[in-house]
Amino acid sequence: MELQDLKVFRKVAETGNISRAAKELGYVQSNVTARIRRLEEELATTLFHRHSRGVTLTSAGRSLEIMPFGSST
């Protein structure tokens, strides 16, 4: 897992919305989807529950969210 992965993950967690996270990060939405998917594969877990109004953290996602990296944003 690289720093950029964590930055994207955090923005999605913060907004609860992949589209808005993408806009705020300056990416298109499909890239953020793909990045989150790859991160989930790498960690062999599910970080977000997907529903029609956005996404919410799973318990695994909440664990990652509190990792003490990169908070200098």
Place this chain on the structure above:
Amino acid sequence: MELQDLKVFRKVAETGNISRAAKELGYVQSNVTARIRRLEEELATTLFHRHSRGVTLTSAGRSLEIMPFGSST
């Protein structure tokens, strides 16, 4: 700068030798050369002095060396 860049940088700094760092990291030597070069370009600075017996940190390199990331190795 990503975590992997820092990991490679640190191993080179630790050993003072790109070839040995590469071996310890499980890469070929030319890749480590290229990675360090890319990192230097990204940071727009020179991290190592090159000489015929290896490399030594520049003052910029010493600054990066003490960054408080990734020390969990």
Place this chain on the structure above:
DNA sequence: CCATCTTACGGTGCTCGTAAGTATA
């Protein structure tokens, strides 16, 4: 329909190994 996430596709650049080149002692 509208908002949102996903999938397909192609371009560009990074990462990696192999191989050859350069330099110093």
Place this chain on the structure above:
DNA sequence: TATACTTACGAGCACCGTAAGATGG
């Protein structure tokens, strides 16, 4: 000649945007 760093090259994959698809309210 031995040791070390650099450059050239090509394969594979990640990252990025565009575009189209799927789903729920």
